[in-house]
Amino acid sequence: MTGGLVTTCTVVKADFWRLGQCRPGDTIHFKRISWESALRLRQRTEHYLSSVKDGETVSLVDVSLPDEWEDTVLARIPKTPTTGEVVFRQSGDSYLHVTYGPMVSSALTRALVQYRVKRVQDMNDIIEVTGAVRCKSEQPTALTDSISRPIRSACDNSEIPHVTLGGPRAQSHRIFRVNS
Amino acid sequence: MSRLVDLEHSLTGFSESIPSRVFRFPILFDDPLARAAIDEYITTLRNSAVYLPDNVEYVAKANGLENSSVIKKSLASCRQLVVGISFLAGMPFMLPLDPRYVNP
Numbered sequence: 001m002t003g004g005l006v007t008t009c010t011v012v013k014a015d016f017w018r019l020g021q022c023r024p025g026d027t028i029h030f031k032r033i034s035w036e037s038a039l040r041l042r043q044r045t046e047h048y049l050s051s052v053k054d055g056e057t058v059s060l061v062d063v064s065l066p067d068e069w070e071d072t073v074l075a076r077i078p079k080t081p082t083t084g085e086v087v088f089r090q091s092g093d094s095y096l097h098v099t100y101g102p103m104v105s106s107a108l109t110r111a112l113v114q115y116r117v118k119r120v121q122d123m124n125d126i127i128e129v130t131g132a133v134r135c136k137s138e139q140p141t142a143l144t145d146s147i148s149r150p151i152r153s154a155c156d157n158s159e160i161p162h163v164t165l166g167g168p169r170a171q172s173h174r175i176f177r178v179n180s
Numbered sequence: 181m182s183r184l185v186d187l188e189h190s191l192t193g194f195s196e197s198i199p200s201r202v203f204r205f206p207i208l209f210d211d212p213l214a215r216a217a218i219d220e221y222i223t224t225l226r227n228s229a230v231y232l233p234d235n236v237e238y239v240a241k242a243n244g245l246e247n248s249s250v251i252k253k254s255l256a257s258c259r260q261l262v263v264g265i266s267f268l269a270g271m272p273f274m275l276p277l278d279p280r281y282v283n284p
Contacts, residue, residue: 106275120187
């Protein structure tokens with residue numbers, strides 16, 4: 001998640017805690033994964049957290065990484081006389097990221113985004129939608145129900161509306177810290 | 181996902197006005213206070229960057245312009261739509277309402 005700048009990757013929720021452990025000088029290695037894998041990793045993290053909470057004996061956190069990955073672009077709508085090409089992308093494991101037209105900002109495009117934001121807000125299973133200069137981000141409830149609660153209390157800031165401008169090659173990547 | 185795509189297909193026209201308010205602000209370029217702030221930045225934070233010593237000149241260069249006069253004219257003579265506030269603390273993120281003007 002960024003404030004509107006292009007990003008090449010998004011850290012999945014399962015690894016927010018690891019990102020939080022990084023210190024200046026640490027090395028970060030990204031690995032491309034799939035959305036399904038991201039959800040499984042989140043369940044793994046949350047299972048671990050709930051074990052600790054329940055006072056069970058826990059072993060070291062499993063940090064093995066899956067190998068499969070998938071394309072980030074979920075749908076494309078070709079350009080029309082009034083709208084540039086619309087591209088829907090996976091944005092991390094909880095958001096959709098939608099871009100309009102080429103990588104150019106204009107008041108008209110921003111107005112077009114606002115026009116859609118208002119309509120998406122009325123959909124009942126969208127948690128939040130944020131309009132940015134050229135895109136909008138949406139968080140459908142289906143992605144957060146039941147599996148996200150424990151981690152949300154620990155390290156999620158999704159109560160704060162935020163913007164994701166993922167850029168043309170945003171992928172769900174996994175992050176881990178390399179001990180050197 | 182399919183509902184979002186359906187929504188996109190259902191929106192053919194675009195005829196809605198967006199509520200907005202008009203603010204008028206005086207603007208100064210190369211004024212002594214801004215100059216002093218940049219000098220302090222150069223002295224205390226970093227002394228070399230693409231946007232130093234004159235960030236308006238940098239914006240002009242980044243937009244392929246000879247000098248900053250077009251940028252200044254665009255800011256001073258075209259109404260801007262503020263679409264965000266405080267990406268940089270206290271600063272508006274603006275887009276010119278007339279596309280003929282430069283959008284820095």
